[in-house]
Amino acid sequence: MKNEDRSLDLEKLLAEIDITPSMFKNATEKYLAIAEYLGRNGLKADFHPQGSFRTGTVVRPIKDGEESNYDLDVVCELHILKEDTIPETTKRSIGILISKSKEYGSKLLPEDDRCWTLEYAKVDDSSGFLLDIVPCVHSDAKYIHSLEHKGVPQRFAGEATDITERANGSYIWSPSNSIGYALWFDEINAPYLDAARNQYRTKLFAENRNIYNTVEDIPKELDRSALQRVVQILKRHRDIFYQAAGKWDLRPTSAIITTMCAKIAQMTLPTDDVYALLTMTAKEISAHRVLESERDSALFESKRKYAFLSKVDQQWKILNPVNPDDNYADSWTAEHAHQFFRWIEAVKSDFLMSTEYSDAKYYAGLKNAFGKNIAEKILPTSKNTTVKPITTGTKPWRSGIWTVMI
Amino acid sequence: MDRDDLIAQYSELRKEYPDLTLRTFNHGNAYVSGTFLMQGEYRNILLVEEYAITVEIPEAYPNKLPIVFDESKKIPRVFSHRYGDNRLCLGIDGELWERFIITPTLLGFFDAFVVSYYYSVAYYSRFEAYPFGDRCHGYEGILEFYQERFGNCSQAEAFLLLKYISMPNVPLYRGHALCPCGSKKHTRSCHGPLIQSFKSNPRIVRAFAKDYAAIQNEIINLRRG
Numbered sequence: 001m002k003n004e005d006r007s008l009d010l011e012k013l014l015a016e017i018d019i020t021p022s023m024f025k026n027a028t029e030k031y032l033a034i035a036e037y038l039g040r041n042g043l044k045a046d047f048h049p050q051g052s053f054r055t056g057t058v059v060r061p062i063k064d065g066e067e068s069n070y071d072l073d074v075v076c077e078l079h080i081l082k083e084d085t086i087p088e089t090t091k092r093s094i095g096i097l098i099s100k101s102k103e104y105g106s107k108l109l110p111e112d113d114r115c116w117t118l119e120y121a122k123v124d125d126s127s128g129f130l131l132d133i134v135p136c137v138h139s140d141a142k143y144i145h146s147l148e149h150k151g152v153p154q155r156f157a158g159e160a161t162d163i164t165e166r167a168n169g170s171y172i173w174s175p176s177n178s179i180g181y182a183l184w185f186d187e188i189n190a191p192y193l194d195a196a197r198n199q200y201r202t203k204l205f206a207e208n209r210n211i212y213n214t215v216e217d218i219p220k221e222l223d224r225s226a227l228q229r230v231v232q233i234l235k236r237h238r239d240i241f242y243q244a245a246g247k248w249d250l251r252p253t254s255a256i257i258t259t260m261c262a263k264i265a266q267m268t269l270p271t272d273d274v275y276a277l278l279t280m281t282a283k284e285i286s287a288h289r290v291l292e293s294e295r296d297s298a299l300f301e302s303k304r305k306y307a308f309l310s311k312v313d314q315q316w317k318i319l320n321p322v323n324p325d326d327n328y329a330d331s332w333t334a335e336h337a338h339q340f341f342r343w344i345e346a347v348k349s350d351f352l353m354s355t356e357y358s359d360a361k362y363y364a365g366l367k368n369a370f371g372k373n374i375a376e377k378i379l380p381t382s383k384n385t386t387v388k389p390i391t392t393g394t395k396p397w398r399s400g401i402w403t404v405m406i
Numbered sequence: 407m408d409r410d411d412l413i414a415q416y417s418e419l420r421k422e423y424p425d426l427t428l429r430t431f432n433h434g435n436a437y438v439s440g441t442f443l444m445q446g447e448y449r450n451i452l453l454v455e456e457y458a459i460t461v462e463i464p465e466a467y468p469n470k471l472p473i474v475f476d477e478s479k480k481i482p483r484v485f486s487h488r489y490g491d492n493r494l495c496l497g498i499d500g501e502l503w504e505r506f507i508i509t510p511t512l513l514g515f516f517d518a519f520v521v522s523y524y525y526s527v528a529y530y531s532r533f534e535a536y537p538f539g540d541r542c543h544g545y546e547g548i549l550e551f552y553q554e555r556f557g558n559c560s561q562a563e564a565f566l567l568l569k570y571i572s573m574p575n576v577p578l579y580r581g582h583a584l585c586p587c588g589s590k591k592h593t594r595s596c597h598g599p600l601i602q603s604f605k606s607n608p609r610i611v612r613a614f615a616k617d618y619a620a621i622q623n624e625i626i627n628l629r630r631g
Binding site for chain 2: 345
């Protein structure tokens with residue numbers, strides 16, 4: 001299997017799980033319209049996409065083993081000082097206004113602990129989406145200075161917010177900096193975008209002439225670099241793997257995957273070769289597997305120039321790059337770590353040696369990475385052989401000494 | 407072993423697995439060896455792996471099952487269903503024979519057992535779990551199968567039924583007699599239909615007898631040790 005053929009297959013599969021240009025346009029129009037509606041009704045706020053919607057790493061979710069609607073998050077930052085409000089008011093003021101609207105009220109789902117969710121049915125031929133609106137206020141100066149004191153650059157720390165969090169019936173402030181995180185990601189991603197931009201835009205324009213008049217009309221948020229593609233591949237692979245393994249609750253969060261990929265990309269020469277970056281990423285993560293049996297990573301880190309995954313007194317650490325107090329692996333147990341490294345081995349098995357694989361093994365890797373239904377829909381049928389399913393397998397056994405005394 | 411029949415079965419096998427080669431001799435065992443391409447899909451997980459194997463086909467085949475030896479060194483050490491000489495433990499004799507007699511060919515043997523075993527190996531390598539489960543080692547594993555086969559009965563009931571079915575000189579089936587499982591029900595209302603079904607096939611009876619003997623031998627060895 002040639003490298004360029006692999007890259008073409010990968011692009012087709014990623015396009016199938018990525019947000020479509022029409023859905024992106026639709027979702028953007030929706031949240032801007034909601035912002036305008038709130039403003040007309042006395043609630044001034046800035047709306048920003050956050051999470052994968054903002055970093056351009058959206059993948060179609062899998063819930064309970066089935067393809068699900070997209071989850072798109074936006075931050076709703078109210079034009080009000082933190083000291084002039086309380087979390088409950090911040091949260092509920094938005095919910096009350098939305099519920100009063102004929103247009104939006106019917107789409108509003110029951111209140112979530114951190115957000116209000118509007119459900120939009122199918123907007124193109126593929127699927128609908130959920131729009132999560134996260135109310136927040138700008139963090140106070142004291143907190144921002146504390147972040148800077150801990151080493152977070154001012155250009156990121158200055159974007160810190162406090163979101164509202166409902167817990168046990170009461171509301172509290174919870175620090176968050178999705179904009180700062182996105183800016184951190186953008187800086188690392190910029191040279192990767194430059195490497196990939198022209199080729200990708202030309203192709204995207206050719207496939208979406210009904211939406212864009214010129215290549216320049218394509219929003220930059222739809223550009224995709226090798227870094228963004230690697231994040232998408234790993235997120236999707238994670239979902240399929242952990243679902244199949246029956247370990248759904250142990251899966252690493254998207255923040256962990258995105259942060260690790262970006263930190264590894266930061267120490268790599270920018271490239272537009274997705275497979276090359278995926279190889280580097282999987283190998284770098286896999287190299288940390290030795291830490292499973294170590295109490296502390298200090299010795300391991302002393303031999304490496306960069307560290308993005310560490311262990312201190314048995315506690316795994318994957319730190320939020322714009323908030324060192326936020327450890328993404330805070331709840332990791334030994335079992336979380338063990339499954340995480342098993343998953344990375346599966347990533348390596350499915351992708352890294354694929355130029356040397358037979359067609360059957362190559363396509364099996366892609367099916368296990370993207371899901372059987374999508375892979376069979378997209379991949380060339382001439383090479384996509386149908387395998388007889390195993391309906392009843394025998395259980396292996398072995399005669400031997402037993403330990404129960406009769 | 408009928409040589410012409412063996413060659414015909416091998417030809418059928420080779421259509422599916424072209425990298426396996428047959429060696430026959432004037433007397434004794436025959437061997438099929440080479441690269442086995444395992445392609446299997448279970449619950450939407452497709453696994454494809456190559457394994458080097460040697461299959462020993464006994465002279466008494468098809469009255470004795472082939473034995474598979476792994477040459478690939480790809481089976482994880484913790485996947486403990488393999489003997490020191492790399493002979494694979496495909497399953498309980500009774501279970502293997504029940505399935506083999508449905509399609510008593512080399513291809514049937516591969517489809518029923520070898521694909522399943524190596525799919526388990528590949529699945530275990532990926533997820534550290536058995537896709538179809540596995541059985542305890544020793545007599546407990548044997549009884550586990552028979553407990554399932556006799557309708558999820560107890561270990562004691564499974565043991566008694568296995569003993570009864572494997573006895574060569576047992577009187578003709580009597581539906582009104584008490585069931586040999588010890589339930590105190592009449593046989594016809596208890597395990598009668600299953601007993602009749604198993605007893606009607608001499609190969610099944612022989613396999614069950616072998617499993618019963620294996621349990622007895624382990625109990626004797628345990629008492630000695």
